[in-house]
Amino acid sequence: MPMDPRHAILFEPVRIGPKTLPNRFYQVPHASGFGTRRPRAQAAFRGVRAEGGWGGVCVEYAPVSPDSDEIPAVAANIWADGDGPALALTAAAIHAHGALAGLELVHGGAGSANGSSRLPRIAPSQAASGVQWGGLAKEMTRDDIGRVQRDWVSAARRACDAGFDIVYVYGAHGYLLSQFFSPQTNHRTDGYGGSLANRGRFWLETLAAVRDKVGGECAIATRVTVHGDPGVPGAAGLPGIEVEEMLALVAMADELVDLWDVTVGAWPDDSGTSRYFPEGHQRPWTHRVREATAKPVVAVGRYTSPDLMAEIIRTGAVDLIGSARQAIADPFLPRKVAEGRLDEIRECTGSNICILREETFRQIGCAQNATAGEEYRRGWHPEIFGPTSDDRPVLVVGGGPAGMECAVVLGKRGFTAVHLAEAQAELGGRLRWIRRLPTLGDWGRIVDWRRVQLSQLTAVQVITGCRLTRRDVLQYGASVVVVATGSSWRGDGVQPGHPAPMPGADSRAPHVLTPEQVCAGQRPPGRRVIVYDTDGYFMGPALAELLAAEGFDVTVATVYPVLSPVSDETLEGETLRAHLHRAGVGVCHGVTVTAVDSSAVHGVDRYGDPWTAECDGVVLVTQQVSQDALYRELTADPSALEQAGIAAVHLVGDAVAPRLISEAVFDGHRLGREIDRADAGLPALWRSERPNPAGPAPRR
């Protein structure tokens, strides 16, 4: 289909300094988990974004000095000459598709982990870091200032030599440049502290030095943060920089900068999840920067709609559509827009699973796009599916995330007869009801995208409202069966570390409820409810919010010292806890419930001392259990399978083991890709990237 003319504006080239971006789609710097540690994975990951049409593709943070070492996180270190070749591979992969390659040159200052280098952190003033424990930072001497600036210039030189078109003098997210600029972290009394001009001096000098060295060859970008809401403290250690001060810096630095990259608020706000932040919440503030400069401006906003993107460009709020999460979820968004294939756009759910994986030091992953990060290692392309000559009919039982994903992949691979059978009247598995919980609506995009894909795949037939028994499956006529029957919450109080059912916990009783029962409309017999949470993620808080909104007096009792610790890894923790507090939900921390009755829950506190709370009902968010009975019944009788002509039965998703939804999608995808391998139940061994233990020692 042709492009919608309204979207043509998105495909205009944009000049930035000595370079020209081929269009307005710009993948801003974001972590991948590859850094320079896995050069081939990095190159393939970024190369696919360029192939998908992003006109600018940036690599994650590239520390310019060894005292900005990010270990245990994986960064694209560029402080040594030996780092160049790894990054050159990525620049070449981006160039192969006509995009410009950008590199986020950065110094983390007080926020550097220095877990490998063991060097002291450095900062404008001796201070604790908001994001690192274990010691204060060293107050930088004038020698340190000059040394870091020289390091930045050397790094820019290496980046240019490695083929990058855009180099950052990166100041956002509370890194060293911001630490100098903020009066909250800069208490110097020399020429680098005090007045706005003094606090901006380190930034401006660095920009000038980098421009002096590589300005003719590379575009110079700088990323700034403005605080959108002055009342909101920087949740991730970001110093408070008021927008007026930042605009003054923009004016001072404008002639040194080819591209302004603008973030708003602390990282948990700028990369806020769909649960708590609308798309484009940053616009009022980025617009202020737009007014202060004639240079191109880029900003993110978790935009998924090309209509909205085009409108934003037309209003002049920004010149480029910045994206991290949407480019992870759908690297081919620009090409789909260009080709008018809008219903194929895989919209980001805004759940920040990508960030959870980075924050827990894993490689990148995505709830929507199972291929993210697997481009090199497993050879997965987001839009190209290894075709199959296998034309065996496949029956997928269960239309939740794993089953839908598997059926989509099978359909795209060219399997000729795929049936997806779902017991309920609609597809979606547990997302059918999770998406209706407070704040969780956008998670439904996982279902929606797959439902549209399935509707377009003629080889895949979807049957809903049809619960298949073992006998049904044997008679179905399939040669390969995929069981994706999901999981459910336990109603017996079994919880981590307590494998036996809990006395009094029985979800057949009116005062004991599972999440499914609550979502199906069951309510406790009285006003006072305890939500007992050993899960630690979204379910307990969402149910508590639902019940509180209905007027119940809700307390979450959690085994953890904070409510929903997993949400800290998705950057939601502080927001979620404040949100629940405002909703009137109480929290008891560090308690383990070991028995329930119709008027109370009983257990122990964090010291093992007895603890009791009166209530009229309890919601058990304790542990799930795989619903794999069908799989067990089928595989228990191999001869029946043989007689039925069923060559293989596979189990995927939460029916294997209840996990994050992203992992269920991954599991379904993996099986779809590999179902025609001899040993399809196990994944094919992926490609590793190892240092060569033989031969000469590597370059420093």
Added chain:
Amino acid sequence: MPMDPRHAILFEPVRIGPKTLPNRFYQVPHASGFGTRRPRAQAAFRGVRAEGGWGGVCVEYAPVSPDSDEIPAVAANIWADGDGPALALTAAAIHAHGALAGLELVHGGAGSANGSSRLPRIAPSQAASGVQWGGLAKEMTRDDIGRVQRDWVSAARRACDAGFDIVYVYGAHGYLLSQFFSPQTNHRTDGYGGSLANRGRFWLETLAAVRDKVGGECAIATRVTVHGDPGVPGAAGLPGIEVEEMLALVAMADELVDLWDVTVGAWPDDSGTSRYFPEGHQRPWTHRVREATAKPVVAVGRYTSPDLMAEIIRTGAVDLIGSARQAIADPFLPRKVAEGRLDEIRECTGSNICILREETFRQIGCAQNATAGEEYRRGWHPEIFGPTSDDRPVLVVGGGPAGMECAVVLGKRGFTAVHLAEAQAELGGRLRWIRRLPTLGDWGRIVDWRRVQLSQLTAVQVITGCRLTRRDVLQYGASVVVVATGSSWRGDGVQPGHPAPMPGADSRAPHVLTPEQVCAGQRPPGRRVIVYDTDGYFMGPALAELLAAEGFDVTVATVYPVLSPVSDETLEGETLRAHLHRAGVGVCHGVTVTAVDSSAVHGVDRYGDPWTAECDGVVLVTQQVSQDALYRELTADPSALEQAGIAAVHLVGDAVAPRLISEAVFDGHRLGREIDRADAGLPALWRSERPNPAGPAPRR
């Protein structure tokens, strides 16, 4: 000096299966942070332990299957053929010094992170992991059981081929074999669950299969855990295995095993810190295993004394002295014993900094031995110091950990005139008083070892009770000055995120105390004391314990959701919190104190709501400040330095930036090694190990 004849028993060879250990010193498997990711660093680290006389040297956990992927932790993966060469380098480095090389073949089961592989965890029964969040484990099918056993055999074959002499069928620390053996995690109803014989079947079958494959070439070791105190739950997810059941397993498996490696209790107990566990607390329980087998037995006990080691061997409690932490702290302990150089033994402090670094995904480090982990990367040998031709006189000002370490290194390198000047009457810096706090006595070993070394280095002169002014330093006659003047706790309430002094916080007032003041004997004017802790490690709890023991009514108010979160990384967290609770210390979690007066502290709770606690005094464990005035005074006047003949002034340790003591020692060591470089203020660039981004793709 000759060996003490009492120690000769430690140097007897011990036969294990087809191999013979040259002596009884055995470095048990422990993490290094190198795994197979940094093969040269791994080889150099282990090779130095062999060089130092450990007769057996083992590499850390080597997962046999991709669903035992430990990412984000770094393991010595051996599930693919491409993994062999990296490990062969290490085996060769161990053999070069006549030691036997061991490899910890393991499957983590439900405790596997699978952060890279994204595979489901597997376990005997579907269950939550005690150590991993984000999903339950898959209940293993019979196919899974057979597959893991085949993986184990393949891994053993690769290990043998790579040159290892000892392969583990590793069951301790709650890994998969233990998960099968424990009725708490194994609820199977097939032949692998139920009776003791059934629960042990997976273990025994695996042992038999590995022995069948490599038993003639390699010794087969197995590591088991017995619960010492049945009343203590496994703090790190270890299932409860009673000693009687384990002894039955030992009897059943004895003919399949060449070496029994015994751990006691959960990891936080077996690797318990000196704060809460005496040396050798495991002995009563390991002795039980010793009685149940005729095969050699090894166990750890954080032993540092060769007299005690020899006695333990003589009593027959074990056959080999197992060590992880002491071998990190002093790789040359065996050779020092053999050569009668007992006062050179660098005793482990038992502070578990090594484990903190591993638990936070860094490479190994040690509070006592700055060279640990730096053998390849920085080329540091624990006993050999790059000699110098630099004979400039050096003055080290400040005899804390950093200054002492620097002076020791300078002395060992052959500097001819080193003076170490300490203002106080005794060496030690802040460890002088920290070592006197409850539970922290063994940390004093950092001072003691260096004091003995300094007393033996004739080129180093130690002057105590002598506080040098700028003028004194200029007149001293030194060419190089090292300022190691440490840090102190602030008395003004400045804390992380709050750079301005706190209203009412003034340690000149009787009701406001710093840690130093408490340790110097100052006490609050009344009985009720708040210890306000934003530090999060040992200081707040130790002061609280001290004051509670004196009868004060003590509450720790902490900004963190748990007391002393850093202690969780040293495995002390749960023990510390129970210890303080028993001592009668109360805790207020998640509060930020923003003002103090003579009758209360005032602040906000975790939601920002007002919070107040009445008290008669407050101890501020908020933030430290570097004591670098001398350095600033000296460097402010370069011409005076020139006139005085002082070519360089360096700052090290907490005077640069207050950090963990291990980092101050590291800093002093680093400067001592590199002080004669042109740019000695900055560390020399170390060797990296990178995948080669060019050339053919690596082997799978």
